[in-house]
Amino acid sequence: MTGISVPGSIGKAVRPDAVARRIALRLVVGVGVLWGAATLTFLAVYLIPGDTALLILGGPDARPTPEAIDRVRQDYLLNEPLAIQYLHYLGGLLQGDLGQSYRLRIPVTEAIGQQIGSTAQLAGAAALLALPLTFAVALASAQRRPWIRSLVSGVEVVCAATPTFVIGFVLLMVFSFSLHWFPIGGNQGPASLVLPALTLALAVFGPLSQVLRNELDDVLEQAFVLTARARGMRDAQVRVRHALRHAVIPVLTMSGFLIAALLGGSVIVETLFSRQGVGSLALASVYEKDLPVIIGVVLLSAAVYVVVNLAVDLLYTLIDPRVVTA
Amino acid sequence: MSIDLRPGTAPAVQAAQEVPAAVPRGRARPGRRRRFRPGLILAVGFLAWLALAVAAPNVLASTDPYSVNPAESFRPPSAAHWFGTDESGADVYSRIVHGARTSLYIGVGATAIGLVGGTLLGLFAGLSKRFVEASVMRFLDVTLAVPEIILALVVIGIIGGGTENAILAIGAGSIAYYARITRTQAHLVRRAAYVEAAGVLGFPRWNVLLHHVLPNVVKPVLVLATIGVGSAIGAGASLSFLGLGTPPPAPEWGAMLSVGRNFISNAPWLITLPAAFLVGTVLAITVVGRELRRRSEGRTSS
Numbered sequence: 001m002t003g004i005s006v007p008g009s010i011g012k013a014v015r016p017d018a019v020a021r022r023i024a025l026r027l028v029v030g031v032g033v034l035w036g037a038a039t040l041t042f043l044a045v046y047l048i049p050g051d052t053a054l055l056i057l058g059g060p061d062a063r064p065t066p067e068a069i070d071r072v073r074q075d076y077l078l079n080e081p082l083a084i085q086y087l088h089y090l091g092g093l094l095q096g097d098l099g100q101s102y103r104l105r106i107p108v109t110e111a112i113g114q115q116i117g118s119t120a121q122l123a124g125a126a127a128l129l130a131l132p133l134t135f136a137v138a139l140a141s142a143q144r145r146p147w148i149r150s151l152v153s154g155v156e157v158v159c160a161a162t163p164t165f166v167i168g169f170v171l172l173m174v175f176s177f178s179l180h181w182f183p184i185g186g187n188q189g190p191a192s193l194v195l196p197a198l199t200l201a202l203a204v205f206g207p208l209s210q211v212l213r214n215e216l217d218d219v220l221e222q223a224f225v226l227t228a229r230a231r232g233m234r235d236a237q238v239r240v241r242h243a244l245r246h247a248v249i250p251v252l253t254m255s256g257f258l259i260a261a262l263l264g265g266s267v268i269v270e271t272l273f274s275r276q277g278v279g280s281l282a283l284a285s286v287y288e289k290d291l292p293v294i295i296g297v298v299l300l301s302a303a304v305y306v307v308v309n310l311a312v313d314l315l316y317t318l319i320d321p322r323v324v325t326a
Numbered sequence: 327m328s329i330d331l332r333p334g335t336a337p338a339v340q341a342a343q344e345v346p347a348a349v350p351r352g353r354a355r356p357g358r359r360r361r362f363r364p365g366l367i368l369a370v371g372f373l374a375w376l377a378l379a380v381a382a383p384n385v386l387a388s389t390d391p392y393s394v395n396p397a398e399s400f401r402p403p404s405a406a407h408w409f410g411t412d413e414s415g416a417d418v419y420s421r422i423v424h425g426a427r428t429s430l431y432i433g434v435g436a437t438a439i440g441l442v443g444g445t446l447l448g449l450f451a452g453l454s455k456r457f458v459e460a461s462v463m464r465f466l467d468v469t470l471a472v473p474e475i476i477l478a479l480v481v482i483g484i485i486g487g488g489t490e491n492a493i494l495a496i497g498a499g500s501i502a503y504y505a506r507i508t509r510t511q512a513h514l515v516r517r518a519a520y521v522e523a524a525g526v527l528g529f530p531r532w533n534v535l536l537h538h539v540l541p542n543v544v545k546p547v548l549v550l551a552t553i554g555v556g557s558a559i560g561a562g563a564s565l566s567f568l569g570l571g572t573p574p575p576a577p578e579w580g581a582m583l584s585v586g587r588n589f590i591s592n593a594p595w596l597i598t599l600p601a602a603f604l605v606g607t608v609l610a611i612t613v614v615g616r617e618l619r620r621r622s623e624g625r626t627s628s
Contacts, residue, residue, distance in 0.1 A: 029464070033464070033467050033468050036464065036465065036468035040468060041480065044484055045484065154365070160612070162605050162609075163560040163563055163564050163605075164564065165583070166604060169597050169601055170601075173594060177590060177591050260472075260474070261473070263473050263476065264475035265475075267475055268475070282479055283479070283568060286479045286483040294483045295480075298472050298476060298480055301472050301476055302471040305470075305472070
C-alpha cells in the first residue's frame with residue numbers, strides 16, 4: 001500500500017499465511033457466535049412459561065381438543081427430553097431448517113425469505129444515503145472555525161438523541177403531509193422508499209459522523225499533514241488523500257454498529273411507514289408470540305453481523321497492513 | 327491476535343492516546359474550553375423542570391391527565407389548553423407532565439439493570455483467568471451480534487409487554503455494552519501503579535479490590551451510564567410506540583405518539599409536542615452526560 005508508511009512496518013510485508021490464519025480464526029469465532037445465538041434463543045424459548053403446544057395451537061384463548069394437543073406434542077417433539085429437542089433443533093439449523101411459523105404455517109426460512117428483499121432495499125438505500133452524507137459533513141467540518149464545528153456537532157447530537165420513529169414523524173409531517181412530495185407509506189415504487197431510507201440514514205448519521213469528525217480532527221494535527229501542506233498540497237487534497245485514509249478505520253470498526261442500527265431501525269421504520277419487511281415480520285411475530293420466526297430473525301441478524309465483521313476485517317488488512325502483523 | 331477496536335473499547339483507545347505521542351499533538355482544539363455554554367445551561371434548566379415534573383406533577387399541571395371529555399376532543403393549543411387536547415379530550419400538557427415520571431422510570435430502571443448486570447459481569451471477566459474471561463467475552467459477543475431492539479423483541483416475545491417488561495428488555499439488551507466498558511476499565515486499573523503498590527504493601531486481595539479497583543472502575547462507567555439513561559428513555563418510547571411498552575391510556579410519551587400517529591394530519595400537536603419533550607429529555611441528558619464525561623476525563627488525565 002502506498003500512502004501509509006509507519007516506521008514499524010517498513011520492509012515488513014504482510015505474509016499471506018498470517019492473513020489466512022487471521023481469516024480462519026475469525027471464521028471459527030463467527031461460527032461460534034452463531035452457535036451461541038442459536039443455543040441462547042433455544043434455551044430462552046424452552047424457559048418460556050406456559051404450554052408450547054397451546055401456543056402453537058393458537059394461544060391461551062384457543063380450546064384445542066386433547067388429541068390435537070397430543071399430536072402437536074408429538075410433531076414438535078415436546079415430550080422428548082431437552083437434550084434431544086436441542087440436538088434436533090441444531091440438526092435442523094445445519095440443514096437450513098428453522099422450523100415452522102406458528103402463525104403463518106409456513107417454514108420460517110420462507111417467511112423471512114419473502115420479506116428480506118424489502119428490508120435489504122431499505123437498509124441498502126439508507127446506507128447509500130448515510131455514508132456519503134457522513135463523509136461529506138465530516139470532511140467539510142473537521143478543523144474549521146469554532147462556529148462551524150459547534151453547528152455541525154449540534155446537528156450530530158440532535159440526530160443521535162432523536163429516536164428513529166421521531167425522525168420519521170418529522171419527515172412524514174414535512175414531506176408527506178405538508179409538501180405532499182412522497183407517499184406516507186407502503187412498498188409501491190421508489191418514491192415510497194425515500195422517506196423510510198432517509199429516516200434510517202439520519203438515525204445512523206449522528207454517531208457515524210461524530211466518530212469520523214473526531215478522528216479527522218486528530219489526524220489533521222499529525223505531522224504528515226503538515227508535511228503535505230508544506231509540499232504545497234491544497235487543503236481539499238490533504239483532507240481526501242491523506243487524512244481520510246487514516247480516519248476511515250474507526251468508521252469501519254463501526255460497521256457492526258451500522259448494520260445493527262439499520263436492522264434494528266428497520267423494525268421501527270417499517271412499522272411507521274407501513275412497509276413490508278423483516279422488521280414488521282418480527283414485530284407481528286412478537287404480537288402473536290410466534291417464537292420460531294423471532295428466533296429466525298435473531299439468527300439472521302447474528303449471521304449478518306458475523307459476515308459484515310469478517311468483511312470489515314479483510315478491509316482492515318487492505319487499508320492498514322499493520323493490523324495483521326500486530 | 328486481532329486488535330480490538332470496537333466501540334465498547336473506547337477507554338482503552340483513549341488511554342493509549344494519553345501516552346505521550348512521538349508527534350506533538352499541536353494546539354488545543356478550538357472551542358473546547360468555552361466558559362459560557364448556552365446549550366449546557368438550557369439542558370440543566372430542562373432537567374430541573376423535568377425533575378419537578380417527576381417529583382410533583384400536580385404543581386406544573388393541575389388538570390387530571392386521565393380526565394376524558396369527548397366534547398372537548400381535538401382542541402388545538404389555546405389559553406385553556408396550552409398544548410391542546412387529544413382524541414378523548416384529555417389535556418395534552420398535563421399528560422406530558424405526568425408522562426415524565428414513566429419515561430424516567432423506564433430510563434433509570436433499564437440503565438440500572440444494564441449497569442448492575444454489566445458491571446458485575448465485566449468485573450468478573452476483567453479480573454478472572456484468561457480462559458474464563460475469554461468465555462464471558464465470547465458470550466457477550468453473541469448478544470452484541472443482535473441489535474438491541476431485536477433483543478428487546480425477543481425478551482418481550484417471551485415475557486410479554488408492559489412497562490416493567492420493557493424495562494427488563496431494554497436493560498438486558500444493554501448489559502453487554504456496560505460489561506465491555508467495565509472489563510476494559512478493569513484491565514487498565516488492574517495494571518495501574520497504585521493497585522500494584524497496594525499489593526506490594528501486603529494489603530489483602532479483597533481489600534485492594536474493594537478500595538482501589540472497584541471505585542476506579544465504576545466511576546467512569548457511571549458517567550457513561552448517565553448518557554445511557556437518555557438512550558434508554560428513547561428505547562422505552564420506541565417500544566411503547568410499537569405497542570410493546572406502556573399501554574396507551576397511561577400518559578407515556580411513546581404511547582401518546584403511537585396513538586397520535588392516527589391523527590397526524592388533523593391534530594399534529596398530538597405528535598409535535600410529546601415528540602419535542604421526548605427529544606428534549608434525551609438531548610438534555612446527553613448534553614449533561616457528555617459534560618460529566620469531559621470533566622471526569624480531564625481529571626483522570628491530568
